[in-house]
Amino acid sequence: MANKPIKIALLGLGTVGTGVYKLLSMRADDMPQIAGAPIEISHILVRNASKPRSGVETALLTDNWNDIISDPEVSIVVELMGGIEPAHTYIKEALQANKNVVTANKDLIAVHGGELLDLAEEHHCDLQFEASVAGAIPIIHPLKQSLAGNRITEIMGIVNGTTNYILTRMTEDGMEFSEALAKATELGYAEADPTADIEGYDAGRKVAIMASIAFHSRVTFDDVFTEGITNIQARDIRYAKEMGKAVKLLGVACNTDEGIEVRVHPMLIPSSHPLATVNNAFNAVFVHGDALDDAMFMGRGAGELPTASAVTGDIIDTARNILMHCTGRIGCTCYKKLPIKKMEDIKSKYYLRLEVENRMGVLAGVTGVLGNNGVSISQVLQKASDTDSAELVVITDTVRERHIRDALTILSNMSMVHKIASVIRVY
Numbered sequence: 001m002a003n004k005p006i007k008i009a010l011l012g013l014g015t016v017g018t019g020v021y022k023l024l025s026m027r028a029d030d031m032p033q034i035a036g037a038p039i040e041i042s043h044i045l046v047r048n049a050s051k052p053r054s055g056v057e058t059a060l061l062t063d064n065w066n067d068i069i070s071d072p073e074v075s076i077v078v079e080l081m082g083g084i085e086p087a088h089t090y091i092k093e094a095l096q097a098n099k100n101v102v103t104a105n106k107d108l109i110a111v112h113g114g115e116l117l118d119l120a121e122e123h124h125c126d127l128q129f130e131a132s133v134a135g136a137i138p139i140i141h142p143l144k145q146s147l148a149g150n151r152i153t154e155i156m157g158i159v160n161g162t163t164n165y166i167l168t169r170m171t172e173d174g175m176e177f178s179e180a181l182a183k184a185t186e187l188g189y190a191e192a193d194p195t196a197d198i199e200g201y202d203a204g205r206k207v208a209i210m211a212s213i214a215f216h217s218r219v220t221f222d223d224v225f226t227e228g229i230t231n232i233q234a235r236d237i238r239y240a241k242e243m244g245k246a247v248k249l250l251g252v253a254c255n256t257d258e259g260i261e262v263r264v265h266p267m268l269i270p271s272s273h274p275l276a277t278v279n280n281a282f283n284a285v286f287v288h289g290d291a292l293d294d295a296m297f298m299g300r301g302a303g304e305l306p307t308a309s310a311v312t313g314d315i316i317d318t319a320r321n322i323l324m325h326c327t328g329r330i331g332c333t334c335y336k337k338l339p340i341k342k343m344e345d346i347k348s349k350y351y352l353r354l355e356v357e358n359r360m361g362v363l364a365g366v367t368g369v370l371g372n373n374g375v376s377i378s379q380v381l382q383k384a385s386d387t388d389s390a391e392l393v394v395i396t397d398t399v400r401e402r403h404i405r406d407a408l409t410i411l412s413n414m415s416m417v418h419k420i421a422s423v424i425r426v427y
Ligand SMILES: NC(=O)C1=CN([C@@H]2O[C@H](COP(=O)(O)OP(=O)(O)OC[C@H]3O[C@@H](n4cnc5c(N)ncnc54)[C@H](OP(=O)(O)O)[C@@H]3O)[C@@H](O)[C@H]2O)C=CC1
Pocket: 011, 012, 013, 014, 015, 016, 017, 045, 046, 047, 048, 049, 051, 079, 080, 081, 082, 083, 085, 086, 104, 105, 106, 107, 131, 132, 135, 188, 189, 190, 191, 192, 301, 302, 303, 304, 307
């Protein structure tokens, strides 16, 4: 056990930074035994260093990155600011100065992860990012280490706490979307700009990070198809419930013979499916590997202390590596270049809710267009209707996405179809 403290700098003291500050204080007495040395925060970078921060030593605060990068005593830079710049520049400069890096920044890792991991390898430094995917849930470390002997073919999960919280409130309490979003923001789950959460970008970034590690082939955020939850109506959730299904925003990554499939979108899943019972801000990730079979990881995907739990684990792991002189031990594992499958080529079942003219022959017209485009139908339900219009809910069999898109283009141009109100993929 070493007595000399390992000095770290926090970049950011918002939700996650505050959590890390608290957790390191809570565990301070145990650190020499757990990490092998005391962990000392020597600097905290914030935008506004004069803003009062309760319980935090003011002397640690700075708004000047040079205080940190020029301090040779700092051996771990913990980036918790978020966004691309200046986080990207600071992390590069830290690695170039042979400082190890821990980050929770999925925006950055999902785009520049490959470049940063290469830089870390060049400088024999650790670059750890467990909190960037599914908050507290250990998933990066298991994929890189415990499951490394597998050929992983599928990952599917709920990886955004904000949207899962919103969908849960809409399902259980009939809460409006905007009210549920405001509550998620108040609880510290949502990103600084919640567009990333509700449009599926945040989940898309997490899927890109997991797919890269699981399939040993670099997947970036641009490769991921994303569709958010802003079009989900209370009536879709109600109809899903009547059919014994729940609506969840799912991230899916599959390693298929036709290429890597990476997508985020709402999905109807059977209420009996384990993911259907994952509610509020909880996240869960299913992994299928050839040796492992199935495993599910579940826990809190966002929030102050849960996210701090993952960051602190990375800090401790890095501290141990520093003391054992083995930083940079686990670097980038992307040694393949697999193609990315086009979204039009994926296969799924679909839930379609159409507002149509209320007269004889319309049902035949709609099903005819679907059939002519190779879309076979599993179920048709007529829901609400008035004198002029009726609401049709169609559940298709499994078809290629391109066939559904072609059929919907034709339907949307037919006068008997007033509106294609919802299109949701079905598990
Ligand atoms: N919130 C969560 O539950 C989770 C968040 N994450 C990720 O963790 C990271 C941090 O998120 P979160 O804590 O919610 O973010 P916050 O917005 O709550 O906090 C950001 C902090 O970074 C500081 N900061 C931002 N930009 C700069 C800059 N240019 N220079 C100096 N300081 C800066 C801010 O300073 P100031 O206080 O002066 O404004 C603030 O202290 C993000 O990458 C996020 O995606 C990951 C998992 C879960």
